[in-house]
Amino acid sequence: xxxxxxxxxxxxxxxxxxxxxxxxxxxxxxxxxxxxxxxxxxxxxxxxxxxxxxxxxxxxxxxxxxxxxxxxxxxxxxxxxxxxxxxxxxxxxxxxxxxxxxxxxxxxxxxxxxxxxxxxxxxxxxxxxxxxxxxxxxxxxxxxxxxxxxxxxxxxxxxxxxxxxxxxxxxxxxxxxxxxxxxxxxxxxxxxxxxxxxxxxxxxxxxxxxxxxxxxxxxxxxxxxxxxxxxxxxxxxxxxxxxxxxxxxxxxxxxxxxxxxxxxxxxxxxxxxxxxxxxxxxxxxxxxxxxxxxxxxxxxxxxxxxxxxxxxxxxxxxxxxxxxxxxxxxxxxxxxxxxxxxxxxxxxxxxxxxxxxxxxxxxxxxxxxxxxxxxxxxxxxx
Numbered sequence: 001x002x003x004x005x006x007x008x009x010x011x012x013x014x015x016x017x018x019x020x021x022x023x024x025x026x027x028x029x030x031x032x033x034x035x036x037x038x039x040x041x042x043x044x045x046x047x048x049x050x051x052x053x054x055x056x057x058x059x060x061x062x063x064x065x066x067x068x069x070x071x072x073x074x075x076x077x078x079x080x081x082x083x084x085x086x087x088x089x090x091x092x093x094x095x096x097x098x099x100x101x102x103x104x105x106x107x108x109x110x111x112x113x114x115x116x117x118x119x120x121x122x123x124x125x126x127x128x129x130x131x132x133x134x135x136x137x138x139x140x141x142x143x144x145x146x147x148x149x150x151x152x153x154x155x156x157x158x159x160x161x162x163x164x165x166x167x168x169x170x171x172x173x174x175x176x177x178x179x180x181x182x183x184x185x186x187x188x189x190x191x192x193x194x195x196x197x198x199x200x201x202x203x204x205x206x207x208x209x210x211x212x213x214x215x216x217x218x219x220x221x222x223x224x225x226x227x228x229x230x231x232x233x234x235x236x237x238x239x240x241x242x243x244x245x246x247x248x249x250x251x252x253x254x255x256x257x258x259x260x261x262x263x264x265x266x267x268x269x270x271x272x273x274x275x276x277x278x279x280x281x282x283x284x285x286x287x288x289x290x291x292x293x294x295x296x297x298x299x300x301x302x303x304x305x306x307x308x309x310x311x312x313x314x315x316x317x318x319x320x321x322x323x324x325x326x327x328x329x330x331x332x333x334x335x336x337x338x339x340x341x342x343x344x345x346x347x348x349x350x351x352x353x354x355x356x357x358x359x360x361x362x363x364x365x366x367x368x369x370x371x372x373x374x375x376x377x378x379x380x381x382x
Contacts, residue, residue: 005031007358008186008195010173010209012038013045014149014344015337016201017156018351019358023199024163026359031193032165033186035172035205038157042277043203044313045153047226049259050344051244053089053144057103059110060366064346066111067365069143071348079155087257088243089144090123090130093137097248101137108141116140127243129236131301144244146259152347176200176209178331197358201337204277204316210336215328217338217372220317222274224341225284225310226267227292232304234262253295263308264300268292270315270341277314284310315341323370325353336372 007023009016012034020032036042052072054065076083093101101117108115118138123130132138157167168190175187176198186193200209204221231237242257242264255266271288275281289310296305317340318324324338337354339346349365356363 003031003191003193005029005193005195007197007199007355008032008184008193009199009201010176010186011201011203011205012153012157012167012169013043013201013203014153014156014347015339015350015354016199017153017160018347019199019201019337019354020165020167020351021156021160021163022352022355023358024160024165026355028355028359030160030165031195032160032167033171033173033188034167034169036170038167038169039150039154041282042280042314044315044341045149045344046313047149047311049256049265050147050149051089051144051246051254051256052084052147052345053141053244054108054111054113055089055091055104055115055139055141055144056107057099059107060369061346062107062111062113063366064349066113068346068349071352072147075155075159075348079159081151081155083152083155084145084147085239085259086143086145087239088140088142089245090118090127090243091139091246092132092248093139094133094247094249095135096250099248101139104139108139113141113143129242129300130245131299140243146239146244146256147344147347149344152344156348156351173209175212176334178213178333182333184333197333197335199335199337199354199358201354203338204314206316206336206338210328213328213331213334215330215372217324217336218319219338220274221276222270222272222315222317223280223285223312224267224269224271224273224315225288225312226265227289227310228261228263228265228308229296230263230306230308232302234258237264247295247299251291251295253292253299255300266292266296270317280312280314282312284312317341319373322373323350323367324372325350325357325367325370326372327357329372
């Protein structure tokens with residue numbers, strides 16, 4: 001006989017781990033499944049650092065970021081771990097950017113988030129490490145910073161277990177079948193389970209479970225990469241002297257100050273290095289590394305800087321790169337959570353909302369624009 005649970009979570013990256021924790025904290029009987037080992041490197045939740053910020057191109061994302069900051073603070077208090085490091089953050093907008101500085105400032109104004117609009121001279125005065133053209137517009141938000149990625153995931157998993165959740169790693173979910181009487185039957189490599197609600201936080205693997213339900217979400221999956229560089233003067237890039245940054249040009253690049261080691265980290269967002277999870281080589285692209293290194297030479301000049309290592313991850317991009325936080329229309333006991341490769345900054349709030357939908361059936365957060373999409377071209381908004 002299958003085991004009975006209130007909530008089952010499929011996928012234990014940061015979003016699924018958050019959902020498992022918040023559902024268990026609300027008193028639900030929770031089971032969660034991960035097809036690989038906990039903390040694996042096959043998805044998008046591993047490595048050290050992720051940018052956190054309230055600045056964004058749409059007010060609904062700024063609103064969720066505001067909530068996430070409160071959730072991050074609560075996580076720090078409960079766990080005793082420092083999860084966020086505030087550095088300040090700059091977003092640079094060029095004439096080739098698909099997103100305008102006014103999109104960010106309009107969204108920040110709508111949510112009463114303080115910011116500064118800086119010209120190139122002011123940027124260079126504050127952070128002489130940058131070399132930007134005079135035509136670039138810059139939005140600075142003092143609340144931006146860094147979340148420790150692996151620590152966040154492991155902390156959410158530990159807290160979920162502390163509240164009674166059962167986490168099963170090395171357990172593949174082969175099928176989820178809604179039952180006529182309510183609830184969902186879950187077939188796994190380690191037996192059958194029954195849950196009143198199922199949360200699918202399976203990222204690139206989402207359509208394998210949706211296909212038997214005649215549901216398909218149009219996603220693009222690609223291997224991305226970041227590179228750690230050793231600067232000549234690491235002290236100039238400490239977190240109290242250098243911000244997180246995003247470059248919005250013909251391509252989008254982003255980067256970090258020194259964080260836990262005397263290196264700076266940078267990467268290109270949305271490189272279109274298309275592949276399936278099964279096709280991933282985990283070998284970085286020399287062409288993308290050369291493109292990034294060439295950009296960095298002009299943007300943050302340092303003749304003696306050396307690349308030390310390049311780490312790959314996986315992007316799963318939804319149409320127009322919007323979140324999906326929604327029950328399935330015809331199977332409301334199954335809830336989908338997809339972060340479109342820019343959700344880590346929202347992770348605790350994102351997981352909490354998934355848990356609220358599963359247990360309460362509603363949330364106070366505005367998720368009205370994040371339903372199940374129809375087929376549409378994928379965008380590249382970060």
